[in-house]
Amino acid sequence: MNWTLAQRAEKMNPSVIREILKVTELPGIISFAGGLPSPQTFPIDAMREASERVLSQDGKAALQYAASEGYAPLREWVAQDLLKQGMNVSPDQVLITTGSQQGLDLVAKILIDAGSRILVETPTYLGALQAFTPMEPTVVSVDSDEHGVDAADLRAKVGTGADKARFVYLLPNFQNPTGRTMTEERRAAVAQLAIENGLPIIEDNPYGDLWFDAPPAPSLSSRHPEGSVYLGSFSKILAPGLRLGYLVAPKALYPKLLQAKQAADLHTPSFNQRVVAEVIKDGFIDRHVPTIRALYKQQCEAMLAALDREMAGLGLTWNRPAGGMFLWVQLPAGLKAIPLLDKAVKKGVAFVPGSAFYATHEEGGANESTLRLSFVTATVDQINTGMAALAAAIRESL
């Protein structure tokens, strides 16, 4: 059979990360590659007890079709929780999604036409590029530094008239892939220019609760509420297998997102929503998340110490994230991450080449001498062994 594919299907690419994860799943490989939360943090007992309560008290409703907007007590919890981000939203603005990845897909469907310009920071979350690309946008990379997106370059790229960007997609906290966080000043400048230019912001914040010493500054959405869609997730604070996330949209946009959600999957699984609402109803998150922060901080410090020790004199630089799951490494000039990965895997360690996270694959567009390291999936012992192996692979490549 000769299938004639839609143009949008032609534009879809296998995720580079998924391909790489196959290698990292080989036995004996220490992986700094995946974006997998530490399974040690999954609240299995609390989930088991809550599942039993939901099934015995509310089993029929939990297994029935349900409202597309989501389970009301969960929407109320989300609206309440967002007060800590400086956001004052009504539960009616909360749409429960099947992971925040679905939020990206819904946003793409309702805001992007073929040829629309959309703006992303550099580098950016690969999964967002995958969600946006099938809608055939022109993706414009905006310069970014260790404090996030560059406000002046963003202003220069907004555009006007038919050419005006449909939105800018931003990850202000412990960004994937770099682990960077936007400063208060940068947030204020970006929100100000978005308001002045009528530029919508899609704010993706799955890592914001995973701070080590102090919470990040209030969200961009709190500063530009009528012009922002905020995406949140339970994946990194409970468990990703639940596929539970949410978006918050202004009232003017919400009905279209809801229609897109109905078309996509009618609603997010009722059972999962009710179990999570049951788990979190009495302050569980406030007790549980600090344990994740403490673990990830310890693992991040172990990785930074291992980098300091093993990479001394090799000409690499890296950042010191204030939370989240990732850090970002710049290799010495001329050393490319993809060939290095081959050598590293032979020595038993894997990472993700940074070029995967750039919107442009034009010559010179992606920084090929970067890599993303996750510090949360490997144990401290594995971090030490893996970093020594990575240093050996680098030494061999210089």
Ligand SMILES: Cc1ncc(COP(=O)(O)O)c(C=O)c1O
């Ligand atoms: C920046 C970012 N956004 C969205 C997601 C999707 O998360 P989920 O669909 O599990 O909520 C991820 C997952 O790693 C992510 O890193």
